[in-house]
Amino acid sequence: MADYKVAEIFSSINGEGPRQGQLALFIRMQGCNLDCGYCDTKWANGDDAQFHWTSTEEIMDLVRQLQIRNITLTGGEPLCQEGILELILALAADPWFRVEIETNGSVLLEPFAGIENPPSFNMDYKLPGSGMEDWMIPANFAYLAAKDTVKFVVRDQADLYRSLTLIREYDLTRICRVFLSPVYDEMDPEDVVNFMKSNHLNDVTLQLQIHKVIWDSRMRGV
Numbered sequence: 001m002a003d004y005k006v007a008e009i010f011s012s013i014n015g016e017g018p019r020q021g022q023l024a025l026f027i028r029m030q031g032c033n034l035d036c037g038y039c040d041t042k043w044a045n046g047d048d049a050q051f052h053w054t055s056t057e058e059i060m061d062l063v064r065q066l067q068i069r070n071i072t073l074t075g076g077e078p079l080c081q082e083g084i085l086e087l088i089l090a091l092a093a094d095p096w097f098r099v100e101i102e103t104n105g106s107v108l109l110e111p112f113a114g115i116e117n118p119p120s121f122n123m124d125y126k127l128p129g130s131g132m133e134d135w136m137i138p139a140n141f142a143y144l145a146a147k148d149t150v151k152f153v154v155r156d157q158a159d160l161y162r163s164l165t166l167i168r169e170y171d172l173t174r175i176c177r178v179f180l181s182p183v184y185d186e187m188d189p190e191d192v193v194n195f196m197k198s199n200h201l202n203d204v205t206l207q208l209q210i211h212k213v214i215w216d217s218r219m220r221g222v
Helices: 056-067 082-091 137-144 159-171 189-198
Strands: 004-014 023-029 052-055 070-074 097-105 120-125 149-154 178-180 204-206
Touching: 004 056, 023 056, 052 056, 056 082, 070 082, 082 097, 082 159, 137 159, 149 159, 159 189, 178 189
Parallel strands: 023 070, 070 097, 097 120, 120 149, 149 178, 178 204
Antiparallel strands: 004 023, 004 052
16 A cells, blocks of 8 residues: 655535535645745645655545545645555545546646546646746646646736637647636736637636635635
8 A cells, every 4th residue: 555645634615626616525745846936835845844644545444434525636746646546546446436636737647547437637737927837748638538627827917828829729628628717816807707708718717716715815724
C-alpha cells in the first residue's frame, strides 16, 4: 500500500466545478510543483507544509465510513504524489463513488488515461496572470473527454484573450466542459460575462467560488 502526504481531509460542498453545490469529501495532498501568484492554498504547498502520511487503505476506510459519494483529490498537485495511481484505482473500483481530480495542467495525464471507471479531471490551465503558463502541457487536452473540465482562472483582460485563443485553437468546448473563473477579489465577474457575450462563448460556463461566499475566503477546511 502506498502512503501519501495528506495536508487535510474534510467534508463540505463543492465550491466549484461541475458538481458545484453538492456534498463532497476533499482529500488535499501536500505539495505543488507550481507557484501561482493568486494561489489560495500556499499553506499546503511548500516542502515544509504540515502533512500526515496516510495510506490507501486508511483513505478507503474513511470514504466508506463517511458515505459521501463525491470524492475530490486536490492539492497542491495530487498527481505529483508518488503512487497516486494506486489510490485512483482503489476509488475507481467502487462505481458508487464519483471521483474528481483537480490538477494544475503541468502533469501529463497519459498515465491516468484508459483506466476502468476513470475519474473526471478538472484541469486548471494556467494563464499568463498566474506566472506559470510555461509549465503547461497542451498535449493534455488530447486526454480529456466530455466528463472532464478545463478551468481558466482569469486575472485580467489579457488572461481572457489568452483563454479565448486556447478555446478556439483546441476546440475545447467540443471536447469537454470549459469554465472561466475570475480570481477572487481581483477580477470583476461582470467583465467576464461581458467578454463571453462579445465573443459568443455559448458553451463556456462562468464559475464563481461559492465556498468563498458562504465562508470567509481565508478559511480552511471548507
